Amino acid sequence: MTMHTPSRRRRVGVGPRFGVALAAGLALLATACGGTTRSDVVASQSAAPAASGAASASANPNAPLKQGLKIAFLPKQVNNPYFTVSDTGGADAGKEFGAEVKEVGPSDASASSQVSYINTLIQQKQDAIVISANDPNAVVPALKQAMAAGIKVVSYDSDVAPEGRHLFINQASAEDLGRTQVQLLAEQIGHKGKIAVLSATPNATNQNTWIEFMKDELKKPEYKDMELVKIAYGNDDDQKSFTETQGLLRSYPDLKGIISPTTVGIAAAARYLSDSPYKGKVKLTGLGTPNQLRKFVKDGTIEGFELWSPGDLGYLASYAAGALASGQITGAEGEKFKAGRLGEYTIGAKGEVLLGKPTVFTKDNIDDFDF
Structure with a gap:
């Protein structure tokens, strides 16, 4: 796998509201998190119907990414600086391939705090849910309902039990x-x-x-x-x-x-x-x-x-969600998909996709990075 590291002095390009959210998230680092939801639509186009979640579906690697896909990011908690950056990366990716991307989530990181948001996203008929789980098991029943409704589920940053998602976008090797x-x-x-x-x-x-x-x-x-x-x-x-x-x-x-x-x-x-x-x-x-x-x-x-680069993690997760919802991939080991500027990725065992190696930051190089 090609190693993907943060670009030198790379700034995340975002729309006005995501820019405000990014600044607010970083400013709130030293305070208790506030608010319960935050969203940003990055492309306003007609939404495509939810894709089938059937595990037996066949992949069509040549299928184009559908326009107007609705993708919802559900981080552990909103107003967390890390997730502000990663989910902004997801929004940037969505803008590139014409998806509507929003972020919703709890202000606390308790085990079951994400369940009500999943249920709401099912009612909204999202095409994909991208989740960083506070608990690997507590969200699975709700995510299974989402999958049964044809919604593609991608976990990122913190995985869920494999039966509750199609893919896991891993930031780097856990080991x-x-x-x-x-x-x-x-x-x-x-x-x-x-x-x-x-x-x-x-x-x-x-x-x-x-x-x-x-x-x-x-x-x-x-x-x-x-x-x-x-x-x-x-x-x-x-x-x-x-x-x-x-x-x-x-x-x-x-x-x-x-x-x-x-x-x-x-x-x-x-x-x-x-x-x-x-x-x-x-x-x-x-x-x-x-x-x-x-x-x-x-x-x-x-x-x-x-x-790792949290912006790149969200960016990759967004493209993976788009590829799933468009039928390019099903989540099977060995399937490949393209993730914009990051290039091509191959799905590994148990539906895992690895972003790349972590970067070490010291006084000698920290000014080379801006995220």
């Missing part, structure tokens, strides 16, 4: 992400000391998978002097993540490092550390965006962190 975050922190603390993980929600599929690979990486001989003492959960809420960081340092004053594989968590932890005596002493790494963490890298709170 790569889990192991490299440990490797980054180990380099920063000299492979010695107590460490903790500040995760999102206890049931988040992606978080838990990465953490399992972190634990496995830590079993290697080179980490024999490192100890994982705690996994804390900030629930992808800024204030709770901030408080959990504070709690970790109170419980383990000799803590040497924190891994936060969530953009909300790492930003909240960085904000706490930057104004504390632990700044520069307790190392912090994980997954974040350059724009939200640039100041913390430059002031020495963070030495390095990593991420």
Whole structure:
């Protein structure tokens, strides 16, 4: 698979309302999320009828992308900076192939908070739902109803149980992400000391998978002097993540490092550390965006962190949804589809499509990126 990394100083091109939403999402990073829904239609054309969700359908790789497809992005929570960027990427893709793309979702990241939105999207007869699941199982019954109604379901960022979707757009190899975050922190603390993980929600599929690979990486001989003492959960809420960081340092004053594989968590932890005596002493790494963490890298709170391009993730998910709804693919292993500027992708086992390798951001390269 060709590696897709963020473009140098690439800005996301969006319509007026998505531009406002992007700015608002980034500004709300340090506050509790507000509001319950947010949407943006990027192409106003006649909607095509929902495609059949039958698993036995045959793919026609030469079929054109249908015009006026209705695609709904359902992130873990709206007004989360990460999903603002990724879903804007999905809107950009939709604009390219003439789809109507909107974003709806809860303001909290609880396990069942997305179910009512799925039910509404079924009633609205969307052609595709693109979901990042707060819980891999809680949404499956509703998603099965969507599929039975002919709606194509694509998960991205955080997967659902395979029976609840057609495709999973994976941001990077789960193993790569889990192991490299440990490797980054180990380099920063000299492979010695107590460490903790500040995760999102206890049931988040992606978080838990990465953490399992972190634990496995830590079993290697080179980490024999490192100890994982705690996994804390900030629930992808800024204030709770901030408080959990504070709690970790109170419980383990000799803590040497924190891994936060969530953009909300790492930003909240960085904000706490930057104004504390632990700044520069307790190392912090994980997954974040350059724009939200640039100041913390430059002031020495963070030495390095990593991420894929969230805009590219949403962009790829949108094209995958369009290809499914247009009959180009069914979700079977080995099928191929084109994703605009990202090129051609091949569907892997269990309906997984891999975006590419993560990028490491440090003070030496962070100004090369703008997202």
